[in-house]
Amino acid sequence: MVEREIKDVLVIGAGPAGLAAAIEVASAGLACVCVDRLGPGGALINLGAIHEFGEDIAGPDLVARLTDQATAAGVELAFGEIATLEQGAAWTARTDSGESWSAHVVIVATGLLKGRLGLADEADWEGRGLSHCAICDGPLYAGQPVAVVGSGGWADHEAAELQALGAIVTRVSVDQPVISLEGTDGLEALVLERAGNRVRVPARAAFVYRDERPSLDFAPESLARDGSGHIVVDGNGRTALPSLFGAGDVRAGSSRHAKAALEDGRRAARAVIAALKRQVQ
Numbered sequence: 001m002v003e004r005e006i007k008d009v010l011v012i013g014a015g016p017a018g019l020a021a022a023i024e025v026a027s028a029g030l031a032c033v034c035v036d037r038l039g040p041g042g043a044l045i046n047l048g049a050i051h052e053f054g055e056d057i058a059g060p061d062l063v064a065r066l067t068d069q070a071t072a073a074g075v076e077l078a079f080g081e082i083a084t085l086e087q088g089a090a091w092t093a094r095t096d097s098g099e100s101w102s103a104h105v106v107i108v109a110t111g112l113l114k115g116r117l118g119l120a121d122e123a124d125w126e127g128r129g130l131s132h133c134a135i136c137d138g139p140l141y142a143g144q145p146v147a148v149v150g151s152g153g154w155a156d157h158e159a160a161e162l163q164a165l166g167a168i169v170t171r172v173s174v175d176q177p178v179i180s181l182e183g184t185d186g187l188e189a190l191v192l193e194r195a196g197n198r199v200r201v202p203a204r205a206a207f208v209y210r211d212e213r214p215s216l217d218f219a220p221e222s223l224a225r226d227g228s229g230h231i232v233v234d235g236n237g238r239t240a241l242p243s244l245f246g247a248g249d250v251r252a253g254s255s256r257h258a259k260a261a262l263e264d265g266r267r268a269a270r271a272v273i274a275a276l277k278r279q280v281q
Protein backbone atom coordinates (compact mmCIF):
# COMPACT_ATOMS: atom_id res chain seq x y z
CA MET A 1 0.00 0.00 0.00
CA VAL A 2 1.30 3.49 -0.89
CA GLU A 3 2.03 5.68 2.15
CA ARG A 4 0.93 9.18 1.13
CA GLU A 5 1.71 12.51 2.80
CA ILE A 6 -1.11 14.24 4.67
CA LYS A 7 -2.48 17.00 2.44
CA ASP A 8 -3.98 20.27 3.58
CA VAL A 9 -7.19 19.57 1.70
CA LEU A 10 -8.85 16.46 0.26
CA VAL A 11 -11.67 17.06 -2.19
CA ILE A 12 -13.89 14.02 -2.81
CA GLY A 13 -15.56 14.31 -6.22
CA ALA A 14 -14.17 16.04 -9.31
CA GLY A 15 -17.38 17.44 -10.80
CA PRO A 16 -17.70 21.22 -11.18
CA ALA A 17 -18.04 21.80 -7.41
CA GLY A 18 -15.03 19.65 -6.53
CA LEU A 19 -12.81 20.96 -9.33
CA ALA A 20 -13.65 24.60 -8.57
CA ALA A 21 -12.90 24.04 -4.87
CA ALA A 22 -9.62 22.26 -5.62
CA ILE A 23 -8.46 24.99 -8.03
CA GLU A 24 -9.20 27.70 -5.44
CA VAL A 25 -7.40 26.02 -2.52
CA ALA A 26 -4.39 24.99 -4.61
CA SER A 27 -4.15 28.51 -6.06
CA ALA A 28 -3.89 29.76 -2.46
CA GLY A 29 -0.80 27.57 -2.00
CA LEU A 30 -2.46 24.70 -0.12
CA ALA A 31 -1.58 21.08 -0.88
CA CYS A 32 -4.70 19.53 -2.40
CA VAL A 33 -5.71 16.15 -3.76
CA CYS A 34 -9.01 15.70 -5.59
CA VAL A 35 -10.23 12.09 -5.85
CA ASP A 36 -12.96 10.83 -8.18
CA ARG A 37 -14.12 7.32 -9.00
CA LEU A 38 -14.52 8.15 -12.71
CA GLY A 39 -12.03 10.94 -13.40
CA PRO A 40 -12.71 14.68 -13.70
CA GLY A 41 -16.00 16.09 -14.92
CA GLY A 42 -18.91 14.64 -12.98
CA ALA A 43 -22.31 15.26 -14.57
CA LEU A 44 -20.78 17.97 -16.84
CA ILE A 45 -19.37 15.25 -19.08
CA ASN A 46 -22.88 14.49 -20.34
CA LEU A 47 -24.05 18.06 -20.91
CA GLY A 48 -24.45 19.72 -24.29
CA ALA A 49 -24.31 23.50 -24.48
CA ILE A 50 -24.46 25.13 -21.05
CA HIS A 51 -25.82 28.63 -21.43
CA GLU A 52 -25.21 30.10 -18.00
CA PHE A 53 -21.62 31.28 -18.37
CA GLY A 54 -22.05 34.37 -20.55
CA GLU A 55 -21.08 32.09 -23.45
CA ASP A 56 -22.26 28.71 -24.73
CA ILE A 57 -19.82 26.03 -23.73
CA ALA A 58 -20.22 22.27 -24.10
CA GLY A 59 -19.90 20.26 -20.87
CA PRO A 60 -16.80 18.29 -21.97
CA ASP A 61 -15.06 21.54 -23.05
CA LEU A 62 -15.73 23.07 -19.63
CA VAL A 63 -14.33 19.90 -18.01
CA ALA A 64 -11.15 20.22 -20.10
CA ARG A 65 -10.81 23.86 -19.09
CA LEU A 66 -11.28 23.11 -15.37
CA THR A 67 -8.92 20.12 -15.50
CA ASP A 68 -6.20 22.28 -17.11
CA GLN A 69 -6.70 24.94 -14.45
CA ALA A 70 -6.53 22.33 -11.67
CA THR A 71 -3.32 20.83 -13.04
CA ALA A 72 -1.76 24.29 -13.48
CA ALA A 73 -2.69 25.21 -9.90
CA GLY A 74 -0.93 22.07 -8.61
CA VAL A 75 -3.98 19.96 -7.71
CA GLU A 76 -3.20 16.24 -7.56
CA LEU A 77 -6.01 14.50 -9.46
CA ALA A 78 -6.52 10.91 -8.32
CA PHE A 79 -8.80 7.99 -9.17
CA GLY A 80 -10.64 6.08 -6.47
CA GLU A 81 -14.13 5.32 -5.21
CA ILE A 82 -14.19 6.45 -1.59
CA ALA A 83 -15.86 3.83 0.62
CA THR A 84 -15.12 5.24 4.10
CA LEU A 85 -14.24 8.61 5.58
CA GLU A 86 -13.02 8.78 9.18
CA GLN A 87 -11.55 11.42 11.42
CA GLY A 88 -8.50 10.79 13.57
CA ALA A 89 -5.60 13.24 13.88
CA ALA A 90 -6.53 14.03 10.26
CA TRP A 91 -9.39 12.89 8.00
CA THR A 92 -8.71 9.67 6.08
CA ALA A 93 -10.69 8.49 3.06
CA ARG A 94 -10.30 4.89 1.93
CA THR A 95 -11.36 2.82 -1.06
CA ASP A 96 -12.44 -0.82 -0.77
CA SER A 97 -9.18 -1.83 -2.47
CA GLY A 98 -7.14 -0.28 0.37
CA GLU A 99 -6.06 3.02 -1.24
CA SER A 100 -6.22 5.97 1.13
CA TRP A 101 -5.78 9.73 1.23
CA SER A 102 -5.47 11.87 4.38
CA ALA A 103 -5.92 15.60 4.85
CA HIS A 104 -6.58 18.17 7.55
CA VAL A 105 -9.72 19.38 5.78
CA VAL A 106 -12.17 17.53 3.52
CA ILE A 107 -14.59 19.02 1.00
CA VAL A 108 -17.28 16.51 -0.02
CA ALA A 109 -18.49 17.27 -3.57
CA THR A 110 -19.83 13.90 -4.66
CA GLY A 111 -23.05 15.05 -6.32
CA LEU A 112 -25.98 12.71 -6.90
CA LEU A 113 -26.13 9.05 -7.81
CA LYS A 114 -27.91 8.21 -11.07
CA GLY A 115 -31.66 7.83 -10.93
CA ARG A 116 -33.08 4.42 -10.03
CA LEU A 117 -36.24 2.45 -10.65
CA GLY A 118 -35.63 0.20 -7.65
CA LEU A 119 -35.82 -3.07 -9.63
CA ALA A 120 -33.78 -6.12 -8.62
CA ASP A 121 -32.53 -6.68 -12.19
CA GLU A 122 -31.94 -2.98 -12.97
CA ALA A 123 -28.17 -3.31 -13.49
CA ASP A 124 -28.78 -5.92 -16.21
CA TRP A 125 -30.57 -3.29 -18.32
CA GLU A 126 -27.71 -0.77 -18.30
CA GLY A 127 -26.50 -0.58 -21.89
CA ARG A 128 -29.61 -2.52 -23.05
CA GLY A 129 -32.04 0.39 -22.99
CA LEU A 130 -31.64 1.88 -19.52
CA SER A 131 -30.04 5.32 -19.69
CA HIS A 132 -29.56 8.55 -17.74
CA CYS A 133 -28.28 10.79 -20.52
CA ALA A 134 -30.39 12.10 -23.41
CA ILE A 135 -27.60 13.61 -25.48
CA CYS A 136 -25.40 10.49 -25.12
CA ASP A 137 -27.94 7.82 -26.01
CA GLY A 138 -30.88 9.79 -27.47
CA PRO A 139 -29.58 9.78 -31.08
CA LEU A 140 -29.94 5.96 -31.11
CA TYR A 141 -33.71 6.28 -30.68
CA ALA A 142 -34.82 8.71 -33.40
CA GLY A 143 -38.27 7.63 -34.58
CA GLN A 144 -38.62 5.09 -31.72
CA PRO A 145 -40.65 5.10 -28.50
CA VAL A 146 -38.77 5.96 -25.29
CA ALA A 147 -39.88 6.62 -21.71
CA VAL A 148 -38.63 9.44 -19.47
CA VAL A 149 -39.09 8.41 -15.85
CA GLY A 150 -39.26 11.22 -13.30
CA SER A 151 -40.57 14.74 -13.23
CA GLY A 152 -39.17 18.12 -12.32
CA GLY A 153 -35.43 18.62 -11.98
CA TRP A 154 -33.66 17.86 -15.22
CA ALA A 155 -36.24 15.26 -16.38
CA ASP A 156 -38.23 17.89 -18.31
CA HIS A 157 -35.08 19.19 -19.97
CA GLU A 158 -34.02 15.67 -20.95
CA ALA A 159 -37.50 14.86 -22.35
CA ALA A 160 -37.33 17.98 -24.55
CA GLU A 161 -33.83 16.99 -25.68
CA LEU A 162 -35.07 13.51 -26.69
CA GLN A 163 -38.01 14.97 -28.57
CA ALA A 164 -35.66 17.29 -30.45
CA LEU A 165 -33.59 14.22 -31.37
CA GLY A 166 -36.71 12.64 -32.93
CA ALA A 167 -37.63 10.11 -30.22
CA ILE A 168 -41.31 9.51 -29.40
CA VAL A 169 -41.41 10.32 -25.69
CA THR A 170 -43.80 8.96 -23.02
CA ARG A 171 -43.49 10.61 -19.62
CA VAL A 172 -43.70 8.42 -16.50
CA SER A 173 -44.27 10.51 -13.40
CA VAL A 174 -43.20 9.73 -9.83
CA ASP A 175 -46.63 8.41 -8.81
CA GLN A 176 -46.40 5.58 -11.40
CA PRO A 177 -44.12 2.84 -10.01
CA VAL A 178 -42.24 0.85 -12.65
CA ILE A 179 -42.85 -2.82 -11.83
CA SER A 180 -40.62 -4.41 -14.46
CA LEU A 181 -38.68 -3.92 -17.68
CA GLU A 182 -39.38 -6.34 -20.52
CA GLY A 183 -37.66 -7.31 -23.75
CA THR A 184 -35.61 -10.06 -25.34
CA ASP A 185 -33.62 -8.04 -27.89
CA GLY A 186 -32.94 -5.05 -25.61
CA LEU A 187 -35.72 -3.13 -23.90
CA GLU A 188 -39.18 -3.40 -25.45
CA ALA A 189 -41.54 -2.14 -22.73
CA LEU A 190 -41.96 -0.86 -19.18
CA VAL A 191 -44.70 -2.32 -17.02
CA LEU A 192 -46.15 0.40 -14.77
CA GLU A 193 -48.73 0.65 -12.09
CA ARG A 194 -51.08 3.47 -13.06
CA ALA A 195 -54.10 4.26 -10.85
CA GLY A 196 -54.11 0.70 -9.47
CA ASN A 197 -53.83 -0.94 -12.93
CA ARG A 198 -50.86 -2.58 -14.63
CA VAL A 199 -50.05 -0.84 -17.90
CA ARG A 200 -47.52 -1.93 -20.55
CA VAL A 201 -45.76 1.05 -22.13
CA PRO A 202 -43.77 0.18 -25.28
CA ALA A 203 -40.31 1.76 -25.12
CA ARG A 204 -36.93 0.93 -26.64
CA ALA A 205 -35.22 2.96 -23.91
CA ALA A 206 -36.01 4.25 -20.42
CA PHE A 207 -34.26 7.47 -19.33
CA VAL A 208 -34.42 7.50 -15.54
CA TYR A 209 -34.29 10.69 -13.42
CA ARG A 210 -36.14 9.41 -10.34
CA ASP A 211 -34.59 8.85 -6.90
CA GLU A 212 -31.29 10.62 -7.61
CA ARG A 213 -30.03 10.45 -4.04
CA PRO A 214 -26.77 12.08 -2.83
CA SER A 215 -23.63 9.94 -3.12
CA LEU A 216 -22.74 9.71 0.57
CA ASP A 217 -22.51 6.01 1.38
CA PHE A 218 -18.93 6.59 2.59
CA ALA A 219 -19.73 9.50 4.92
CA PRO A 220 -19.79 9.24 8.72
CA GLU A 221 -23.23 8.58 10.18
CA SER A 222 -22.76 11.60 12.44
CA LEU A 223 -22.80 13.91 9.39
CA ALA A 224 -26.10 15.83 9.51
CA ARG A 225 -28.38 15.37 6.47
CA ASP A 226 -31.76 16.75 5.50
CA GLY A 227 -34.88 14.64 4.87
CA SER A 228 -33.69 13.63 1.38
CA GLY A 229 -30.18 12.74 2.53
CA HIS A 230 -28.30 15.88 1.42
CA ILE A 231 -25.50 17.28 3.63
CA VAL A 232 -26.60 20.16 5.84
CA VAL A 233 -24.12 23.06 5.58
CA ASP A 234 -23.98 26.70 6.59
CA GLY A 235 -23.65 29.55 4.07
CA ASN A 236 -19.94 28.76 3.66
CA GLY A 237 -20.34 25.05 3.03
CA ARG A 238 -19.29 24.14 6.57
CA THR A 239 -20.89 21.03 8.13
CA ALA A 240 -21.32 20.60 11.88
CA LEU A 241 -18.33 18.18 11.90
CA PRO A 242 -14.92 19.83 12.35
CA SER A 243 -12.96 20.50 9.14
CA LEU A 244 -15.61 18.88 6.94
CA PHE A 245 -17.31 20.89 4.18
CA GLY A 246 -19.90 20.07 1.52
CA ALA A 247 -20.42 21.69 -1.89
CA GLY A 248 -22.51 21.28 -5.04
CA ASP A 249 -25.50 19.00 -5.65
CA VAL A 250 -24.69 16.88 -2.59
CA ARG A 251 -25.59 19.67 -0.20
CA ALA A 252 -29.04 20.56 1.06
CA GLY A 253 -30.65 23.43 -0.85
CA SER A 254 -28.44 23.19 -3.96
CA SER A 255 -30.08 24.60 -7.08
CA ARG A 256 -28.67 21.71 -9.17
CA HIS A 257 -27.01 23.83 -11.85
CA ALA A 258 -23.44 23.61 -13.09
CA LYS A 259 -22.78 27.30 -12.48
CA ALA A 260 -24.15 27.08 -8.92
CA ALA A 261 -21.94 24.03 -8.29
CA LEU A 262 -18.86 25.97 -9.41
CA GLU A 263 -19.75 28.91 -7.16
CA ASP A 264 -20.46 26.55 -4.28
CA GLY A 265 -17.08 24.89 -4.61
CA ARG A 266 -15.30 28.25 -4.65
CA ARG A 267 -17.29 29.46 -1.62
CA ALA A 268 -16.40 26.37 0.44
CA ALA A 269 -12.77 26.67 -0.66
CA ARG A 270 -12.56 30.30 0.51
CA ALA A 271 -13.92 29.25 3.93
CA VAL A 272 -11.35 26.42 4.08
CA ILE A 273 -8.50 28.80 3.19
CA ALA A 274 -9.62 31.24 5.91
CA ALA A 275 -9.92 28.43 8.48
CA LEU A 276 -6.46 27.00 7.72
CA LYS A 277 -4.90 30.48 7.79
CA ARG A 278 -6.42 31.06 11.26
CA GLN A 279 -4.92 27.77 12.46
CA VAL A 280 -1.34 28.74 11.48
CA GLN A 281 -1.57 32.26 12.96
Ligand SMILES: Cc1cc2nc3c(=O)[nH]c(=O)nc-3n(C[C@H](O)[C@H](O)[C@H](O)COP(=O)(O)OP(=O)(O)OC[C@H]3O[C@@H](n4cnc5c(N)ncnc54)[C@H](O)[C@@H]3O)c2cc1C
Pocket: 012, 013, 014, 015, 016, 017, 018, 035, 036, 037, 038, 039, 040, 041, 042, 043, 044, 047, 048, 049, 050, 051, 052, 080, 081, 082, 083, 109, 110, 111, 112, 132, 133, 154, 157, 158, 215, 218, 247, 248, 249, 250, 255, 256, 257, 258, 259, 261
Ligand atom coordinates in the same frame (compact mmCIF):
# COMPACT_ATOMS: atom_id res chain seq x y z
C1 LIG B 1 -29.60 14.90 -16.89
C2 LIG B 1 -28.99 16.18 -16.38
C3 LIG B 1 -28.93 17.29 -17.20
C4 LIG B 1 -28.39 18.49 -16.71
N1 LIG B 1 -28.31 19.59 -17.53
C5 LIG B 1 -27.76 20.74 -17.07
C6 LIG B 1 -27.67 21.92 -17.89
O1 LIG B 1 -28.06 21.91 -19.05
N2 LIG B 1 -27.12 23.06 -17.34
C7 LIG B 1 -26.66 23.07 -16.04
O2 LIG B 1 -26.15 24.13 -15.58
N3 LIG B 1 -26.72 21.99 -15.25
C8 LIG B 1 -27.26 20.83 -15.71
N4 LIG B 1 -27.34 19.72 -14.90
C9 LIG B 1 -26.90 19.83 -13.50
C10 LIG B 1 -25.40 19.80 -13.34
O3 LIG B 1 -24.84 18.77 -14.14
C11 LIG B 1 -25.10 19.55 -11.86
O4 LIG B 1 -25.75 20.54 -11.08
C12 LIG B 1 -23.61 19.62 -11.56
O5 LIG B 1 -22.88 18.71 -12.37
C13 LIG B 1 -23.36 19.31 -10.08
O6 LIG B 1 -21.99 19.35 -9.85
P1 LIG B 1 -21.34 18.57 -8.61
O7 LIG B 1 -19.88 18.82 -8.74
O8 LIG B 1 -22.02 18.97 -7.37
O9 LIG B 1 -21.69 17.03 -8.82
P2 LIG B 1 -21.36 16.05 -10.04
O10 LIG B 1 -21.22 16.80 -11.30
O11 LIG B 1 -22.38 14.99 -9.95
O12 LIG B 1 -19.95 15.45 -9.65
C14 LIG B 1 -19.79 14.59 -8.55
C15 LIG B 1 -18.54 13.74 -8.76
O13 LIG B 1 -18.31 12.98 -7.58
C16 LIG B 1 -17.87 11.68 -7.95
N5 LIG B 1 -18.18 10.74 -6.87
C17 LIG B 1 -19.40 10.41 -6.38
N6 LIG B 1 -19.29 9.54 -5.36
C18 LIG B 1 -17.95 9.30 -5.22
C19 LIG B 1 -17.18 8.47 -4.34
N7 LIG B 1 -17.75 7.70 -3.40
N8 LIG B 1 -15.82 8.47 -4.47
C20 LIG B 1 -15.21 9.24 -5.42
N9 LIG B 1 -15.90 10.03 -6.28
C21 LIG B 1 -17.24 10.06 -6.17
C22 LIG B 1 -18.63 11.38 -9.24
O14 LIG B 1 -17.95 10.39 -10.01
C23 LIG B 1 -18.66 12.75 -9.91
O15 LIG B 1 -17.57 12.92 -10.79
C24 LIG B 1 -27.88 18.53 -15.37
C25 LIG B 1 -27.91 17.37 -14.56
C26 LIG B 1 -28.48 16.21 -15.05
C27 LIG B 1 -28.50 14.98 -14.16
